[in-house]
Amino acid sequence: MEGQALIIFALFSLVLVGSMALSVDAGYIMAERRQVQSAADAAALAGAKAVMDNKSSSEILGAAQEYGAFNASVPASNVTVSRPPSSGSHAGDNKYVQVTVTKDVQRFFLGAIYTGSWSVSATSVAGVETEGLNATILALNSSAGGLNTSGSTYLEAIGGSIHSNYEIRTSGSTVLKASEKVSANDGIKTSGSTTITSGAGTVPNGPEIPDPLLTLLSPPSLPSAPGNPVATVSPTSYRFTGGAGISIGGGNTGQIVMNAGGTYNFVGGSGISIGGSTPTFTMQSGSYSFTGGAGININGTAPGNTIGGGTLYFGGGGGIVTGGSNHITLGPGTYIFDGGSGFSMSGSARLTFTSGAYTFYFLNGADWSFSGSSYIQTNSNVYVRAYFYGAGNNPSNLQMSGSTNFQIPTGEYYFDNG
Numbered sequence: 308m309e310g311q312a313l314i315i316f317a318l319f320s321l322v323l324v325g326s327m328a329l330s331v332d333a334g335y336i337m338a339e340r341r342q343v344q345s346a347a348d349a350a351a352l353a354g355a356k357a358v359m360d361n362k363s364s365s366e367i368l369g370a371a372q373e374y375g376a377f378n379a380s381v382p383a384s385n386v387t388v389s390r391p392p393s394s395g396s397h398a399g400d401n402k403y404v405q406v407t408v409t410k411d412v413q414r415f416f417l418g419a420i421y422t423g424s425w426s427v428s429a430t431s432v433a434g435v436e437t438e439g440l441n442a443t444i445l446a447l448n449s450s451a452g453g454l455n456t457s458g459s460t461y462l463e464a465i466g467g468s469i470h471s472n473y474e475i476r477t478s479g480s481t482v483l484k485a486s487e488k489v490s491a492n493d494g495i496k497t498s499g500s501t502t503i504t505s506g507a508g509t510v511p512n513g514p515e516i517p518d519p520l521l522t523l524l525s526p527p528s529l530p531s532a533p534g535n536p537v538a539t540v541s542p543t544s545y546r547f548t549g550g551a552g553i554s555i556g557g558g559n560t561g562q563i564v565m566n567a568g569g570t571y572n573f574v575g576g577s578g579i580s581i582g583g584s585t586p587t588f589t590m591q592s593g594s595y596s597f598t599g600g601a602g603i604n605i606n607g608t609a610p611g612n613t614i615g616g617g618t619l620y621f622g623g624g625g626g627i628v629t630g631g632s633n634h635i636t637l638g639p640g641t642y643i644f645d646g647g648s649g650f651s652m653s654g655s656a657r658l659t660f661t662s663g664a665y666t667f668y669f670l671n672g673a674d675w676s677f678s679g680s681s682y683i684q685t686n687s688n689v690y691v692r693a694y695f696y697g698a699g700n701n702p703s704n705l706q707m708s709g710s711t712n713f714q715i716p717t718g719e720y721y722f723d724n725g
Contacts, residue, residue, distance in 0.1 A: 339412045343379050344429040347408045350375030350386060351433035354404030359435045359514050364390065367404065375408045385409045392432055403434030435514055441487055443467030443715055447518050447722060449492060456481040459710035465685075466717050468507075472515045477501040520721055567591035567615070575599035578625055581633075587611040592638055593618075600624040602648055605656075606631040616640030616663070621647060626673060629681075630654040639663025649673035649703070652681040660716055662688040669695045669703035676705075682712035691718035 354371035362370070368388050375386035385408060392398050392405035409428045443464035446454050453473035456462060461482045462469075468487040469475075475483075475491040483489055483503045490510035495503070503509055565571060571593060573579070578601030581588050588605075592615045597603070602625025605612055614627070616638030621627070626648030629635060632655045639661065644650060649669055652658060660683070669675060675693065677683075695703040705720065 339410060340427040340429065343408050343410050343427050344431070346375050346377075346379035346381075347406050347429040347431035348433075349378050350388070350406040350408065351404055351431040354388060354390065354406060355433040355435055358390075358402060358404060360512075371404055371406050375406055379408045379410050381408065381410050395432060397432055397434060400434065402436070403432055405430065405432045441467040442470050442516060442519070443485070443717065444469045444720055445516055445519070446471040446473065447516075449473055449515055453491065453493070456483070456707060458708050460707045461682075461710070461712045462707060463714045465714055468505075470513070470516050477503075520719070564589045565591060565593065567593055567617075569593040572596045573598070573601035573625075576601055577604060579603045581605045581612060582607040582631075589613040589615065591615040591617075592640060595619045597621045597625045598623045600647075603627045605629045605633055605635060606654075608632045610634045612636070614638060616665075619643065621645065621649075621673075623647065626650055629656040629658075630679075631656060633657075634659070636661060637665070639665055641666045641668075643668045644670065644673035644675075644703075646671040646673050650675045651678075652676070653678045655680045655682075657682055657684060659684045660686060660689045660691070662686050663690075665689070665691045665693075665716075665718075667691070667693040669693070669697075671697060672701045672703060674704050674706050677707045677711040678709045680710045680712070683714055683716070685714060685716045689716045689718075691716045691720075693718065693720045695720075695722045697723075 350371045353374040354367050357367040357370045367390055371388040372383045372386045375381075375388075376383045379385070387407040387409075389405040389407075390403070391401045392403050395405070397403040397405075407428060407430045409426055411426045443466065444454070444462075446452060449472040451473060453471040454469070454475045456477045456479075458479045458481070460477075460479070461484075463482075463484040464486065466486050469483060469485045469489045471491040471493075473491070474493040475489070475495045477483065477496070478498045478501070480499060481497075481501045483501070485505045487505065487507045488510060489495070489503055489505040490513040492513060492515050495509065495511040497503070568591075573596065575598075578597050579588075579590075581604070588611075590613060594617055597620065600623055602621055603614065605627075606629070608631055610633065612633060613636045617640045619640065620643045622643075622645040624647040626644050627642075627650045628648050629651070630653045634657045636659045642650070642665070644667070649672075650667070651674070656679075658681070667675070675695075693705070695705065697703045704722070
């Protein structure tokens with residue numbers, strides 16, 4: 308019996324020693340696995356930081372390899388960097404970096420029974436996610452343009468942020484205000500007595516913001532000018548041709564109303580021209596077309612002019628041009644400016660948005676411009692979509708100069724000048 312016990316004990320001891328040896332090797336490889344994973348994580352983060360800083364592809368590769376090799380204590384050849392990732396949920400996304408680190412692991416007791424490969428590998432992915440900016444103003448071009456102001460410009464983004472994928476450059480006594488952030492990709496360059504105020508900070512070298520409407524928006528297929536209605540018993544269908552239009556000025560008094568629901572087509576001439584200090588002119592919501600140079604021109608000091616919305620089309624040179632110290636109230640609707648004067652405010656003219664939804668299209672060089680001391684006022688529940696299209700030497704822009712006070716209403720402002 309004693310001999311049998313010795314044999315059993317010897318066998319048990321062999322198993323026990325083998326188990327202990329396996330535990331040593333297994334524990335060591337687990338520790339190495341954790342180190343390699345930490346190294347891969349650090350390397351991916353270093354690569355993502357280089358992406359955020361707009362480094363070159365070689366610099367991104369070098370940063371990731373350096374961190375991976377140093378933290379895993381392996382040569383750079385053991386660190387594989389892929390940008391964009393080749394697999395996973397971020398495959399093909401150039402904002403992300405994938406890093407795989409491989410390390411050969413020392414064997415203690417396992418080598419007595421196993422001579423094959425003994426290594427650990429870990430993969431990590433990190434990238435730059437665009438911050439969810441509520442960008443009231445977003446200048447997309449990353450190589451030119453940006454946001455430039457001069458003079459005594461006052462620009463305020465209410466309830467949102469201001470961002471430029473290029474630079475923000477100001478001069479004079481410009482005031483920039485944003486409820487959230489003011490940020491740029493290539494620096495914020497100020498001169499003069501510029502004041503920048505932002506509720507969530509100023510970021511001079513932030514990441515580029517991709518076009519949020521790239522897959523949603525294309526230049527609109529513009530409607531043709533309304534047809535050629537003939538005056539009937541209804542007093543709300545008119546066609547003005549041969550330069551005919553509506554002109555009010557001097558000492559005219561009283562109220563003139565273009566009734567709601569009508570179709571008004573102005574071809575050539577000045578279109579609608581308002582001046583003096585006394586007339587009250589109201590365009591109620593309807594369908595308005597201005598072609599052949601016709602437009603809406605409002606000057607003088609008249610306080611009660613209303614452009615009531617609906618659909619307004621300006622093609623062939625005309626637009627909405629205001630000056631003097633008049634007060635214009637704008638109604639909800641769709642406003643299309645195809646070339647020509649666009650929407651221009653000068654002097655100390657005041658523009659008030661009434662509650663509702665607005666869509667503006669500016670194409671082929673038509674601008675929305677403010678100069679002098681003109682300014683905007685908005686009521687509550689106003690939402691504006693303003694789309695600016697153009698290419699080459701004929702872009703459409705939002706322009707401000709002088710001492711304008713431009714409080715941008717909440718909405719979308721899209722500039723596609725490519």
